[in-house]
Amino acid sequence: MLRVFRSKPKYVTVRSSAQQQPSKIDDDQPERAKKEVPDNLWARCEKCSTLIYNKEMEKTKHVCANCGYHFRIPALERLRFICDEDTYKPFTPLVATNPLGFPGYESKLEQTRINTRLDDAIVIGTTRIHGYATVLGIIDFSFFGGSMGSVVGEQLTRGFEYGIKHRLPVIVFSGGGGGARMQEGIFSLMQMAKTAQAVGKFKEAGLFYISILTHPTMGGIYASFSSLGDIILAEPNALIGFAGPRIVEETTRQKLPADFQTSEYALHNGMLDRIVTRGDMKDVIGKLLSYHLR
Amino acid sequence: MSTVFEWEKPLVELEDKIKELRTFITDQGIDFSQELTELEHKAERLRKEIYEKLTPWQQVMMARHPKRPTTDDYVKLVFDDFIELHGDRTYRDDQAIIGGIGVFEGEPVTIIGPQKGRDTKENIARNFGLPHPEGYRKALRLMKQAERFHRPIIALIDVVGAYPGIEAEQRGQGLVIAECIEQMSFLKVPIICIITGEGGSGGALAIGVGDRILMFEHAWYSVISPEMCANILWKDSSRASEAASLLKLTPTYLLQFGIIDDVITEPLGGAHRDHNAMGLQLKAFLRRYLTEIRKIPIDELVAQRLNRFRQIGQFQERALPNLEKDGD
Ligand SMILES: [Zn+2]
Numbered sequence: 001m002l003r004v005f006r007s008k009p010k011y012v013t014v015r016s017s018a019q020q021q022p023s024k025i026d027d028d029q030p031e032r033a034k035k036e037v038p039d040n041l042w043a044r045c046e047k048c049s050t051l052i053y054n055k056e057m058e059k060t061k062h063v064c065a066n067c068g069y070h071f072r073i074p075a076l077e078r079l080r081f082i083c084d085e086d087t088y089k090p091f092t093p094l095v096a097t098n099p100l101g102f103p104g105y106e107s108k109l110e111q112t113r114i115n116t117r118l119d120d121a122i123v124i125g126t127t128r129i130h131g132y133a134t135v136l137g138i139i140d141f142s143f144f145g146g147s148m149g150s151v152v153g154e155q156l157t158r159g160f161e162y163g164i165k166h167r168l169p170v171i172v173f174s175g176g177g178g179g180a181r182m183q184e185g186i187f188s189l190m191q192m193a194k195t196a197q198a199v200g201k202f203k204e205a206g207l208f209y210i211s212i213l214t215h216p217t218m219g220g221i222y223a224s225f226s227s228l229g230d231i232i233l234a235e236p237n238a239l240i241g242f243a244g245p246r247i248v249e250e251t252t253r254q255k256l257p258a259d260f261q262t263s264e265y266a267l268h269n270g271m272l273d274r275i276v277t278r279g280d281m282k283d284v285i286g287k288l289l290s291y292h293l294r
Numbered sequence: 295m296s297t298v299f300e301w302e303k304p305l306v307e308l309e310d311k312i313k314e315l316r317t318f319i320t321d322q323g324i325d326f327s328q329e330l331t332e333l334e335h336k337a338e339r340l341r342k343e344i345y346e347k348l349t350p351w352q353q354v355m356m357a358r359h360p361k362r363p364t365t366d367d368y369v370k371l372v373f374d375d376f377i378e379l380h381g382d383r384t385y386r387d388d389q390a391i392i393g394g395i396g397v398f399e400g401e402p403v404t405i406i407g408p409q410k411g412r413d414t415k416e417n418i419a420r421n422f423g424l425p426h427p428e429g430y431r432k433a434l435r436l437m438k439q440a441e442r443f444h445r446p447i448i449a450l451i452d453v454v455g456a457y458p459g460i461e462a463e464q465r466g467q468g469l470v471i472a473e474c475i476e477q478m479s480f481l482k483v484p485i486i487c488i489i490t491g492e493g494g495s496g497g498a499l500a501i502g503v504g505d506r507i508l509m510f511e512h513a514w515y516s517v518i519s520p521e522m523c524a525n526i527l528w529k530d531s532s533r534a535s536e537a538a539s540l541l542k543l544t545p546t547y548l549l550q551f552g553i554i555d556d557v558i559t560e561p562l563g564g565a566h567r568d569h570n571a572m573g574l575q576l577k578a579f580l581r582r583y584l585t586e587i588r589k590i591p592i593d594e595l596v597a598q599r600l601n602r603f604r605q606i607g608q609f610q611e612r613a614l615p616n617l618e619k620d621g622d
Contacts, residue, residue, distance in 0.1 A: 092611055099551070099608040100542045119612055150607035157604065180495070180517045182526060185541045186553050189517035190606040192496060193503055196476040197600050204480075219468075220517070223496040227472035242468035242496070243458030247522075251458045261463060271466050 045069050047237070061278045070235050070278055072215055074116075075123040075140035075175060082136065082173075082282050083127040090125035091158060094151045102183040108144075116142045120151035121181075124159050126168070130286030132293075133166075135159045138173040139221070146174075148221050149181030153191025156225055160198035160209075167294050169208040171285060174226035179219020192224035199228040208292035210285065213263070213272070214238050231288060233276045234263040240271070297360050301352060302563075305340045312337060341562050348512070351535035353544050354520055356512035357452075357491040361566035363573070364423075365392060365407035365450045368490065371573025372580065373398055373405065381432060385465065388429030390421045390457070391501075393436040395445070399581060404440035406433045406501055407450035407490075424457035427470040430500050434474050437481060446484040446584060449501045454519055456497030474500040479603070482596060484587040486580065488558070489513045490565075505590075505599050506583045507553070509545040511560040515553070516543035553606070556583075 047069035062071040124137035139146045163170045181188040211229025216239035241261035373396035380387040393406040411417030485504035493515030523537035545557040561568040
């Protein structure tokens, strides 16, 4: 039994003001990650600056009670919000190698594994949500910006294959998909094809896939499996797009719209089915699963 | 306008000297043929020395050479006929990608590919060969049309990336690329993808899923451009040459990694030095690989295509538990 479901998280995420605006976060800047502070402190809402007691944050699932701002949360914590208690069973853990011999990649992987207690940027397994059995994958921003290298690509592919084999739906939270794992070069790029094909085969089998976009879902993650859901949901105020806002700004030398690449922008432009708050997410998923029983 | 790279200068100087000597011989009627032969041998040696040992960054520069043949040059050089077809039937015709039906050795094929301009005016019209979502939608439309009429697809890829623009994002650049990749993977027609110049990230992969993936000798293919990689690593895009080495983006590496199937050699000094020779070379490779994959039953071919990508990735199973476990 994983302790994930029993213990409270030791840390809460607080981002500095430089990271407040979704437009300041770039898919090419995976290291601009969270700062962690012990849980006996207050957190400041990045949008409305309200001080929130961390005990309060627990209850609200890390959503500001004042303005509805959704803080970024670790994948393991999201598991607790989504899964029925004691039902999550992880897949065989995989770890990255260094296929290009990229300098410093191995040591950075090692350090990140220690810091995050994750194997790579994805947490994936089977679970039940409101009683419905499903495959569930969650990408975690704290691991190389939630970027997709060989491990994320392989685990997701196994997820869809498991779904086909056991006739289960698949739910993926592209929670902080920072795009490509640059250190894996072409291998990272090819995971876009691999995962898109896994989704394709899964759909051919007549099965149901919900893709949920959370802050930020960018680059190669957005341009592959996460755009291919039968239903695509997003949390409010997530950054969603292909090119990073900084790149867009530098290339076009135009001022970006205030809501550029937000969930609300994507919904308005017809790229999403719905925006769903973290508080409602589990119920909405449960309802959608109940409509697609196999 | 002629572009001479720094590392080519000694060769270009020598070639100029040879030209001068030739003119001198013709004009003056004096026999310097021995000297001429010697110089030509020297040039030949120098050419090999320079072009067979290009650094990854020099490779990238070669792929971007302004005189390098573009997609429609290859269309003219390789196919007997071509009728261009326009538009995505939804929004507009994106001239950064061209597509249509051509004839290859008597058989109709569908050809698609990003199109760079040859001068400023054309580059503006073609957005420097950086496609918007409607460009990819056009490509996908033409690929599905090819499937309907059992035409093989030839994708000629030369693109630094999908256009990072406000409207491109608004119209779903990421979604469209995902759809292209997914749908191309399952098309029941033979597909050959050829990276002729630049193969930059998802913008290249969107039309890069095929049964045979070939690459020109002086082309590059990676998840990110060297400039962007350098920008991320060191906040300094001028260190792109170092990044190019780290990314292992040359055909030699990609062949070794099993990402591509073959390397199409270029005339010594690069495709831009001899368009016709490059066209003939491409034609020979296309003939060979098209003949090869046409023999494979289509369901088998699609299965092989999917299996190829399924196998890509390097990882290990982790033996020891990382998450804390309870005693029970
Ligand atoms: Zn707030």
